[in-house]
Amino acid sequence: MNGRLRLLIAIVLIFSLASFALPQSSSGPAKLAELGKKIEQLKSMPESNMTPANLAIRNRTLARLYASILPLLDQQIDILATIESAADVNDKEASHARQNLVDERAGIQKDLDNLKPALGLDRSTHSEGAGADVNAGASAQPGSLPGDSVGPNNATAQPSNNPNNATAQPSDNPAVTSTAVPAVAPVAGDCDTKGLSPIVAEEVKTLAGSIVFNNDETQITSDRFVLVFYTLAHALKLQITVPVTESGGVITMKTLSVPDLEPYKYLGETLRVDKQLGATASAASVSKIDKPGFAWLLGLALENGAVEKSVRDSVLTFSTSPAALFMLNHQGNDNPYQTAGWLNRVGVSASFNIANQDQLLGNATRSQLREYSVKFRFAGDRNPRSKELEKIWDDVVPAIQRHLVALNKASRFMNTDPVLNALVLKTDKDLQAAVKAQINAATFSAKANDQKVCEVSDTILTYLKANVATQTVSSAARTEFERVLLPDVFAAQQGLKAVRAGFMEKIDLFFKKPIGTFTYTSHREPVMGNFSEFKVLYERETPVIRPLPFSTINANAGFSFYHQPNAALKQERWRAFNAALSFEGNAASPFTETLDLSRITYSFVGHYDRVFENSRIAGRKADLASLQFLMGVPLFKGMGVPFSVTYSNATETDRRKGWRVNFGLKMDTDKLFELVRAASPH
Amino acid sequence: MDRVNQFLYHVKPNEHVTIQVTPSVNLGNLYAAALDAAPLPKPANGRYEFDVNFPVGQIHFFAIEFGFQGAPAGAQYSLQINGNGQGNSGPFTAIVVNGDPMLRKTYQFEVSA
Numbered sequence: 006m007n008g009r010l011r012l013l014i015a016i017v018l019i020f021s022l023a024s025f026a027l028p029q030s031s032s033g034p035a036k037l038a039e040l041g042k043k044i045e046q047l048k049s050m051p052e053s054n055m056t057p058a059n060l061a062i063r064n065r066t067l068a069r070l071y072a073s074i075l076p077l078l079d080q081q082i083d084i085l086a087t088i089e090s091a092a093d094v095n096d097k098e099a100s101h102a103r104q105n106l107v108d109e110r111a112g113i114q115k116d117l118d119n120l121k122p123a124l125g126l127d128r129s130t131h132s133e134g135a136g137a138d139v140n141a142g143a144s145a146q147p148g149s150l151p152g153d154s155v156g157p158n159n160a161t162a163q164p165s166n167n168p169n170n171a172t173a174q175p176s177d178n179p180a181v182t183s184t185a186v187p188a189v190a191p192v193a194g195d196c197d198t199k200g201l202s203p204i205v206a207e208e209v210k211t212l213a214g215s216i217v218f219n220n221d222e223t224q225i226t227s228d229r230f231v232l233v234f235y236t237l238a239h240a241l242k243l244q245i246t247v248p249v250t251e252s253g254g255v256i257t258m259k260t261l262s263v264p265d266l267e268p269y270k271y272l273g274e275t276l277r278v279d280k281q282l283g284a285t286a287s288a289a290s291v292s293k294i295d296k297p298g299f300a301w302l303l304g305l306a307l308e309n310g311a312v313e314k315s316v317r318d319s320v321l322t323f324s325t326s327p328a329a330l331f332m333l334n335h336q337g338n339d340n341p342y343q344t345a346g347w348l349n350r351v352g353v354s355a356s357f358n359i360a361n362q363d364q365l366l367g368n369a370t371r372s373q374l375r376e377y378s379v380k381f382r383f384a385g386d387r388n389p390r391s392k393e394l395e396k397i398w399d400d401v402v403p404a405i406q407r408h409l410v411a412l413n414k415a416s417r418f419m420n421t422d423p424v425l426n427a428l429v430l431k432t433d434k435d436l437q438a439a440v441k442a443q444i445n446a447a448t449f450s451a452k453a454n455d456q457k458v459c460e461v462s463d464t465i466l467t468y469l470k471a472n473v474a475t476q477t478v479s480s481a482a483r484t485e486f487e488r489v490l491l492p493d494v495f496a497a498q499q500g501l502k503a504v505r506a507g508f509m510e511k512i513d514l515f516f517k518k519p520i521g522t523f524t525y526t527s528h529r530e531p532v533m534g535n536f537s538e539f540k541v542l543y544e545r546e547t548p549v550i551r552p553l554p555f556s557t558i559n560a561n562a563g564f565s566f567y568h569q570p571n572a573a574l575k576q577e578r579w580r581a582f583n584a585a586l587s588f589e590g591n592a593a594s595p596f597t598e599t600l601d602l603s604r605i606t607y608s609f610v611g612h613y614d615r616v617f618e619n620s621r622i623a624g625r626k627a628d629l630a631s632l633q634f635l636m637g638v639p640l641f642k643g644m645g646v647p648f649s650v651t652y653s654n655a656t657e658t659d660r661r662k663g664w665r666v667n668f669g670l671k672m673d674t675d676k677l678f679e680l681v682r683a684a685s686p687h
Numbered sequence: 688m689d690r691v692n693q694f695l696y697h698v699k700p701n702e703h704v705t706i707q708v709t710p711s712v713n714l715g716n717l718y719a720a721a722l723d724a725a726p727l728p729k730p731a732n733g734r735y736e737f738d739v740n741f742p743v744g745q746i747h748f749f750a751i752e753f754g755f756q757g758a759p760a761g762a763q764y765s766l767q768i769n770g771n772g773q774g775n776s777g778p779f780t781a782i783v784v785n786g787d788p789m790l791r792k793t794y795q796f797e798v799s800a
Contacts, residue, residue: 215789223692227793230748271790272754389757390715398717398754399729405719406726409750409791413723416793420746512756 037081040074044113064120071117078110086506196459199466201474202239206466207268208232213461217454222440225465229433230416232465233425233473234490239263240474243487247495261495269408269498272401272508320375324354350382378526384543385520397511404504408497415490418482428476435472439464517546524563536580538565555588555609575621582615594639607636616657626655646670688770693781694792697799698739698747699772704796706735706749707767714762714785717754723747739772739798747796755785768794 047067052060085103196213198206208231215224225232246260328349355377357370386393419425443449443464449457478486521543528536540563546556562584570576589608610633620627631653639645648668655662688704689697698704710716710733720727722737741747753764762785769778783792 211788215787218787219784221693223694224789226692226694226795227791228789230793271752387757388715389717389762390710394756395715395717398715398756402719402729403726405752406721409719409721409752410724410726412791412793413721413748413750416748417723417746420748516757 034081037074037077040070040077044070044074068117068120071113071120074113075110075117078106078113082106082110083506196462197466199463199470201236201466201470202264202266203268204263204266205232205235205239205469206462208235209465209469210458210462213458213465216440216444216461217457220444222437222444225436225440226433229429229436230419231412232469233429233432234412234415234419234486235263236469236473237425237476237478238486238491240476241478241483241486243483243491245487245492245495247492247499263491266495267498267502269501270505272405272501272505319359320356321359322354322356324352326352349386349388352380352382354378354380374529376526376528378524380525381523383521383523385518387516387518387520394512394515397508397515400511401501401504401508404497404500407500408494411490411493411497414493415486418485418490422479422482425478425482428473432468432473436465436468439468519543519545528565533574534567534569534571534576536565536567539563554592555590557587557589559585559587559589561585575618577617579617581617583613585610585612587611605636605638607634609634614657619657624660625658626660628654629657630654644670688768688772688775688777688779688796690768690776690779691797693779694794696768696770696779696794696796698770698796700739700743700798700800702739702770702772702775704737704739704747705767705769706794707769708733708735708751709765709767711761711763711765714755714758714764717756718751718764720749720751722749739796741798743798743800745798747798748793749796750791750793752791753783754790758785760785766794 044067047063047070050063052063055063082103085099085106088099196206196210201209208228212224212228212232216222242262244260244262246258248256248258326349328351356375357373358375360373388394419429440461443461444457449460452460521541524538524540524542526538526540528538530536540561543558543560545558547558564582565580566578567576567580570578587608587610589606591604591606594605610631612629612631612633614629616625616627616629619625619629631651633649633651635647635649637645637647646668649666651665651667653662653665688699688702691697708716708718716729716733719729720735722735727735735749737747737749739747751766755762764783766781766783767778768781769775781792781794783790
């Protein structure tokens with residue numbers, strides 16, 4: 006390799022590392038301060054000196070800075086929440102600091118929202134064409150929903166001329182259309198809130214997501230009482246007086262209005278699972294290290310049977326665990342995984358060379374067998390069915406149940422109130438009809454997922470605003486809402502908020518536990534002869550070699566021997582000894598789509614092999630060492646670019662030392678399938 | 688028991704209702720439930736049971752919230768809902784799949800004559 010090429014590779018390597026290291030060093034507090042300074046600088050510029058064009062540029066720049074600083078503030082708020090949860094109950098320093106930051110964030114969000122309409126950056130600009138046909142399918146105009154032939158105030162059961170009735174006064178004119186929302190249009194995620202409180206808008210957005218995910222408008226029935234409850238609470242401008250812990254642990258009563266209430270966040274959301282299955286590192290993989298997490302991984306994708314199939318490069322792998330068979334046979338039991346004993350520590354897999362891409366399963370023949378392996382997990386358990394994870398969940402169950410009970414009580418109250426019950430029934434019927442028409446429209450399925458969710462959300466919110474927020478409720482109902490039902494829901498959400506940080510921390514620690522396995526692999530090599538390999542694999546999640554952003558250590562060590570040494574090839578019984586150590590990390594990818602959470606992955610791998618037969622062959626080296634930098638950049642639709650730079654002192658067949666660069670384009674069919682399925686109406 | 692849609696069922700007075708929750712093999716027992724105003728202890732076998740005791744026209748609310756920590760795409764909870772009243776059309780199956788953003792589901796049992 007000539008000097009220039011080496012220099013070029015070195016520059017690429019340094020640049021690649023720097024690109025990860027720099028964001029790390031400039032993220033967090035430093036980045037936050039930097040962005041804050043820039044925002045203040047732009048805000049202090051006198052607008053009177055600017056031309057309209059320059060003012061627009063200033064505002065767009067400000068909007069981008071606001072958008073950049075919000076996630077950093079969220080990060081700091083989360084950090085303070087963690088500190089808060091660990092602090093003594095009377096220690097309110099973290100609590101105050103977090104509240105200040107929450108207030109600061111709210112101010113920035115408000116500034117951003119104020120800027121958006123002027124810049125044309127409201128929700129409709131997120132997806133091309135969304136603004137034009139946002140209400141296509143079913144009209145989102147109040148009073149014109151399918152099945153809603155009556156005016157906004159014509160619920161099937163109107164209260165009589167009861168002098169005790171209190172009129173719910175929505176904050177905005179119920180007759181306004183989606184184009185007449187207030188100039189400051191708050192957003193729930195990317196969707197328009199239609200002027201309703203965040204607690205209503207987020208509930209609706211989550212419901213809309215569920216409708217789109219399941220392609221099922223009947224999801225509305227599940228949430229119908231809660232939707233009406235939150236909407237009426239918003240429209241009635243209820244004020245609730247609830248206990249709030251002040252500094253020094255003093256509990257005081259504080260009055261809050263519905264817009265002050267935070268949207269509910271589920272504790273049960275999925276954590277991303279990254280898997281590595283298939284051939285060992287020496288086979289089709291460009292990586293020089295194996296991962297130990299087999300048993301947990303094997304248990305993950307057995308939904309369609311007890312065996313998992315995966316395709317990686319040109320290798321087809323089937324894998325399973327005896328525990329999977331045990332569990333399938335004991336589905337009625339209390340968590341059969343936990344009673345499967347040692348079975349859930351064992352996994353087996355077989356990999357085949359793919360000769361025929363059209364008929365994948367046809368490659369599973371003896372002649373195509375590349376290797377098979379048996380693995381035993383001796384340390385760690387990250388299985389979602391483990392007793393430890395269930396214990397973490399069970400610890401927060403009372404807080405979740407308190408919230409469920411509070412919502413059930415509100416639902417039951419409305420169910421037993423003839424007026425409110427009729428309103429809920431009509432809302433459910435009308436919304437189902439409207440949403441069904443919307444999601445079944447021919448043009449709907451072609452839209453991006455986010456756009457679908459926002460459009461369904463728009464339909465629901467517009468209906469609620471026009472047909473629910475305008476309803477009158479009895480004074481008795483209003484009193485019950487204000488004094489009992491809403492305070493209960495608020496208290497339950499506060500309870501959940503209190504346990505959330507601790508819960509997330511425990512979950513995070515659970516999935517970062519060290520894990521170790523013993524592996525036996527039988528390799529089928531037509532030229533060099535079959536050989537067996539024993540390995541110990543160990544993985545630990547921990548910050549390493551700071552400040553470089555590596556978070557995982559992987560270590561392998563093992564030996565191999567020939568089944569039938571071939572003297573002609575200078576082979577003896579012992580084939581090789583090898584060891585490898587890798588430091589790995591990942592970073593958010595700017596290229597992936599919303600549904601694809603894949604991250605850029607990178608690792609440094611050191612690898613050593615002692616190949617015994619090479620000491621008996623001229624022109625070869627017995628001691629092989631290499632250092633590898635490996636990076637995978639996900640692009641779009643399951644496509645990615647793997648890239649590696651390797652320096653080795655020799656190869657198995659060539660004693661010359663040198664650099665190797667490998668890169669290419671890779672398609673992850675599993676991921677592609679998941680993305681297609683996630684975007685699919687079914 | 689009759690099914691109106693997957694979240695709404697018509698039940699008879701005094702009918703015994705069972706809801707069997709079964710996670711897929713790649714998922715733990717991560718759920719919490721409440722019936723009306725009462726939190727329900729998680730049954731060892733995943734089977735919730737109750738008797739209909741509201742008057743005709745009223746609804747029993749069975750709310751359940753699921754967790755999908757560490758679960759892969761495709762992981763799911765299956766609920767088999769059944770009654771024992773006269774003319775029972777059950778059992779009925781409802782599925783909650785990982786990726787559904789609405790993790791709280793409320794199954795409603797309306798008492799009908």
